[in-house]
Amino acid sequence: MIDTLHSALPRALRLTLLFAAELVLVMLAFQLFASLECRATSVEGACRALRGVGLRGVSLLVLLAVYFWAVRAAWQEFLRLAAARSGGTRWVALHVAGLMLIILPMALVPDHALNPLFHRILPLMVLGGGMAALGGLFWLAGPRDWQQWLRPRLVPVLALVLLAALLPNLAEAIGPIWxxxxxxxxxxxxxxxxxxxxxxxxxxxxxxxxxxxxxxxxxxxxxxxxxxxxxxxxxxxxxxxxxxxxxxxxxxxxxxxxxxxxxxxxxxxxxxxxxxxxxxxxxxxxxxxxxxxxxxxxxxxxxxxxxxxxxxxxxxxxxxxxxxxxxxVPLAEDALAARILPFVLFMVAGVLAQSFWADPILAYPWQALIMALSLWCFRVPLRAYLCRPSALALGAGVLVGLLWVKSAPSSYSPNTDALQSLSQAGLILWIAARCLGTTLLVPVIEELFFRSYLQARLTQGLTGPLGRPLAVLLAIAVSVGCFALLHDRWLMAAVAGVIFAALYHRRGRLADAVAAHMVANLIIAIAAASTGDWALI
Known part of the structure; x- marks a missing residue:
């Protein structure tokens, strides 16, 4: 039976399943059968980080499985890569030695001493994890083979590694919202x-x-x-x-x-x-x-x-x-992806700011950088939306901006405590990023998703069963409702959303909605900068 299984499964798949099983067993062994409690150790943060490595590793394996499922050429090349030759027996020995360093503490250290001695055990476990990972990687294939395989697909693989690394943090940060x-x-x-x-x-x-x-x-x-x-x-x-x-x-x-x-x-x-x-x-x-x-x-x-x-x-x-x-169609040239992924990255950037900054407001330059890079990556399909906006759109933007500023509650006090910790150069950088991001980047990203994707898709999908007028009304209501939920002042945001949605529906041109949104945000940014009340934005 074992010989049959050995011959039926490709070498790459056999080794990947072996590594996945090792990872899961080590995780379960330490979490279910060992008396390790991170709070009882003197290195709680490092202990929790180490426990999270296994989860991120399993997440990466599953994400790669979905990627291989979709991109068959990458999977076939991966099979050929691993079938041709391995990196050598020295990598097998390194992998096994690393596993031994991971499991030895649980086997040799008594349960009652595991927590007090964990600060001494931790370096061995980290070293063992690194040895096992490196040995397993080059057991599959040699370094040059990996370099050849990664060269044409480095960006998607790095994106999957980043997603796997951040997924537990995203779940923890998004959790309170739900x-x-x-x-x-x-x-x-x-x-x-x-x-x-x-x-x-x-x-x-x-x-x-x-x-x-x-x-x-x-x-x-x-x-x-x-x-x-x-x-x-x-x-x-x-x-x-x-x-x-x-x-x-x-x-x-x-x-x-x-x-x-x-x-x-x-x-x-x-x-x-x-x-x-x-x-x-x-x-x-x-x-x-x-x-x-x-x-x-x-x-x-x-x-x-x-x-x-x-x-x-x-x-x-x-x-x-x-x-x-x-x-x-390459992802960077896909018009549908251009309407969705910048918004996804925009939301992820916000979650990361909440997770890794004590004062999330200070993370805005990094958020602006992520937004700018996401739009730059999709610059080819976004060129189709470039056209001269109507005068009505510009006037509507002025109206929305003035309404937003004038309707701001008096208790909307400026949040300056975190900004006061910045140096003069840091404050200038933050203000520039905040104004440019709010005025130029956010309107494009939000209108791409809420109007060009959500409103347009719902209108198209509901026209058949409901008829055109009802489909349009329902699509606008859903897109405006979702747009309003992103803002603290949801009622005023809903009013703005209705105006932007009506502009988009009027001529079917996203440029009108984007221009109105940009003008409105420009007025709000000017008011915020002149008063120091950045809570307006």
Whole structure:
């Protein structure tokens, strides 16, 4: 049986599966069976960072699987690369030695001494992880072979590495946005219902959100609501939509597949919590508690996302063009991607600012740089939108800008505490980035997404079943509602959104909506700079 499997699977796939299994087993061993508690060590930050490395590694493997799925030429070249020759036995030895350095502490250090001695064990584990990763990489293929394979596809691979590195941080940062009491209550009710079906005497306290059976009780907190699963599933669906954009009916994909995937993610989370309660009640309380705080949930959410994508790939109703060939249009020249991806990067930049800066307002120059680079990457398809805006659009922009400034509440005090920490040169740089980003970059990115993509797509998709007038009204309402949710002053933002949407609908020219948005933001930026009230923007 082993010989048959060995001959059936390509060498690259066999080794990749081996590395994935090693990574998962090491993660689960330390999280479920070792008494390591980062809070009890003297290097808590480093301990948590090390624990996150495994999760990011698994995320990268799954993201690469989706990439190979879409770009078949890259996968075939990868198979040929690994089948031709390996890097040599010295890399195998390096990989095995690295694994030994990782697992030896758990085997040799007593449980009670693991936390006090972890600051001494940590360097060995970091060294072992580096050796195992480097040895495994060059066990697959030699350095020159990797260089040849990466040269034509360096940008997408680096983008996937960056996404894998940031995915846990994104889930943590976005989580509070999706935490709301109703979701936690629904999750609690789902667990209670499922526990009633499998447990003899379930204990349920809805007021305190405590649930359990047989003496094992847990509190269903906001972090148990399933938000992390939502983030993971959404991230993989988004990557799939980008890579398969020429073959998917994207409106059907997002309106039908995404809600179903989120529902399955929530249901899976309910089942996970129920199983952990049963394990704690009838098998091992310690194992169950560790399970609640382990990355096992992440692993299963990734598997769920892949299962959803496998099903989607087989549904002809969601496909626009039959076949599995790679997209004919390069990503940087794709008009649809130009309307969506700059907005995605704009949102990601905001999340990163909230995650890595104590005062997120100070991160704006970096956010502006990300926005500028995203628009520069799509400069080819964006040229189609260049035209002279109408006088009506410019006048509408003046009206929106004045209304925004005049309607600002008096309590809208300037946030200058963080800015006062900047040097004079730093403050000048920040003001320049803020004004240029607000006036030139944000209007283009937001109008590309909300008007040229969301409003236009909804109008096109709803015209058939609803008729043109109702489709237009509904498309404007949805795009304006989403636009308003991005702003603290949502009512005034909705008024501005209606004006921009009407300008776009009037002649079907995005330049009118962008010009009005730019003029409005220019007036607001001038008012903010003259008063120092940057909260206006």
């Amino acid at each position: 935490y709301w009491e109703t979701l936690t209550q629904i999750t609690f009710a789902g667990v209670a219902l499922m526990l009633a079906l499998v447990a003899d005497v379930p204990v349920v306290d809805p007021a305190a959100q405590i649930i359990g059976t047989n003496g094992f009780l847990v509190a269903v907190a906001d972090s148990c609501s399933g938000v992390e699963g939502f983030v993971l599933v959404s991230a993989f669906l988004a990557l799939y939509a980008v890579l398969f954009r020429d073959r998917l009916r994207l409106t059907r994909f997002w309106l039908c597949v995404w809600p179903v995937a989120l529902l399955l993610s929530w249901l899976f989370n309910v089942i996970r919590i129920t199983l952990l309660i049963m394990i704690g009640a009838y098998a091992s309380p310690d194992l169950a508690v560790n399970g609640f705080h382990s990355f096992a949930g992440w692993l299963f959410f990734m598997l769920l996302a892949m299962a959803v994508l496998l099903v989607v790939d087989r549904i002809a109703w969601l496909r626009r063009v039959p076949g599995r060939d790679a997209p004919a």
